[in-house]
Amino acid sequence: RDFNTLVSDDSVKAIVLDIDSPGGVAFGIEQFANLVFEARAVKTIVSITSTMMASAAIWIGAAAEYIYITGEVVMTGSIGVVINHIDVSELEKMFGIKTTEITAGKFKRIASSFKPLSEEGRAELQSQVNHVNSAFVADIARFRRVDVETVSSKMADGRTFLGSQGIEAGLIDEIISAEELIDLINAEINKSEGNINNFKGGKGMVNTIAKKKPVEVMTAESIQEDNPVVYTEIFNLGGQEARDKLNTAVAESFEKGREQGKDEGEIIGAKSELERIMAVEAQLVPGHEKLIAKLKADGVTTGPEAAVEVIKADKELRAKGLKNFKAEGAKSVGNDLGEEPPDGAKKDWKTLVAEYKEEHKCGVTEAMKAIAKSHPEEHEKYKAA
Template sequence: MQITDVLTSPWAIVPEKLLEIHAIYDARVKGERIDLAAVEARIGKPLANESQGYQVSNGVAVIPIHGVIAKKMNMFDAISGGVSTQLVARDIRAAVDDPAVKSILLHIDSPGGTVDGTQTLANLIKEASTIKPVMTFADGVMASAAYWIGSAASEIVSSGDTTQIGSIGVVTTHKDISKAEEQRGVKTTEISAGKYKRIASQFSPLSEEAQAHLQDQVDQLYTIFVDSVAENRGMSSDVVLEQMADGRVFLSKEALKRGMIDHIATFEQTITNMQNGVWPMNQEVTNQPAATSATNAPVANKPVSIDEIKAAYPEISQALINEGAEKERARIKSCEEASMRGYENLVASMKFDGKSTGETIALAIVREEQKIRNDKNAAFVSNAPQPVKSDPVNALEKPKDEAKDKVNDQSLPLEERAKAAWDSDASLRAEFSSFGSYLSFVEANGGKL
């Protein structure tokens, strides 16, 4: 970033930090020389323009994003405490390509920075998260451009209740230095072509038309900012506008309620949980190597093998194996407890199929019992004797009384008729001692029966 970018570039940064940057710029405009030794003593480090790189802790690559964010690093960024989006992008690609790195943690403590370079870095982070898990750890402040970048990770963790999150918005400034030049006896005349080429020049007051032009640019950048956060956080732009993007800075608990972050935890807890895979990433991951270019083309995924999962998460894999073995033992035990005498072979064939339970085996035994009973009933019916056929009897036809007819038949001899009466009437046999005495009685009575 050049010193003139302070005036010409739109910023996604908290206002207080922008004022501090303006103060540095004003000192340069006034011709004041910056005491570099004093600055180094104040910040406790040399003003070296070097990449911060990353450190790997048990498979987690920690990439620092500290200070004001700009596309390129120079002495101005170092004085104000800055980070280059280009160098962070380089470190992310290296971490994705590093076989020792299983996941990536972006350690962010930044008030934001220039818009230029921010979206490109955010897109790269989103691309990297499809290859390896990427998490953001907000430590102190993650505002404006820093939140834009951090929101592209799979999940966001805040270090504590006092961490500041948000400040979603865009700001640009116009500083008129014409009076300052006049006091120094200097007048700058610009020669330009094109209506808007120097419409907002610092060497003259800002016109209404120039202000409207700058406002239009800021509004367009703000829309891009909001849409990117909405896509990164999996919500609509309207929700981001209503809940997050009014320029305010929120403390962690309020940011959590508004869906701006996912967890509140210490740095140590975050590293441990990432190493153990306690917090699942929101996106599918693969072990493909990272793209070496800065393009934003999507990276194709490939399935993750069981061996890769075991290698990346050995403790979780073993815990899952132990849990599965315990459930399988319980399943086999329930199958054996459901067994009945005579069904040992059935139980043996089902208990090792990986899916049968005591309930399904009990149901299978009941079905076998029902089949046996049905077969026995069918055999009993088939072996039973056939019923004897007979002619139906007319229910209205009364059986004939042959003895009575014989008694009343006058054509028969009296003795035969008396014998028929004797045989058919038990009261006669009880009254007379013999058929002969009864016959004598009938003859004496004139043959009356």
């Protein structure tokens, strides 16, 4: 309800979802994530985290137009589903209790907690987990404008990412502080006289990131010493699994940084160059094949650097698309000023939603649902954009 209020408020030019969550129960998450995604038609929506955006939380965060993290010690990902079965039958025996369940229907209580999990019960629970996971992965693919196979191979399977690992996977757009993000949005609002539709989301921030000094290689001990609060929060939120993965990731990052820092010529040989080329190739996004070929050939660009360049090029491509959209949408702008469109002129998605909202005095979500039903072709164009 609060989110719909923000979307419907014309004085609100952009919405920032500041997320700090390891996830949780999936019920209701899919619906809210799609509400965020659909609202991108009328508002600029971005998500950011300075700690953790994982599991069910990334389902929501990925629905925003852009996803940001504030540094290298920020955890994202964990795209997957888990369900627990607790067998209390032995515990009941200790207290002299035996629970008998009378059921109707083959699958009723097929995975009962009052008896060991049967093969049939396990299969049923696995089927449910797989179903929810398929919906999860499909939504992430739609939100990030990639195919399901890309999400499954690079972002999902329960993997968690630290910092720029999420950028390499294609799940995160950029690293930026919350203050820089707010300043950028305000600057865009002021520059466009209150019209945030010109928000580019990344070009300026890519330049800012490019000017920053390389991130110093950190160990778990240095994080604990320099940032004890952050260290404790990450380990408490993630549990034992997250702690193990964090230690492994930090060790791998340290080893990678140590190897790259060596200036001994014999180390920088055929193997490292092959690994660099493979890392650059892994950042390929359809439509940017020439850029990837150029970065592979320059002999210096790393995988993360290639990811930033691809993101930058992709956003410049979006900016060109926005420019063309504005040119095509001149007639729609005329309608907003009270001018009638010429006979036979087609109204775009945003114009149709805005007119329905004004005419029926309703919220954006209701207007979008009505226009999607009455103008399916425009709805399909919007979803494909």
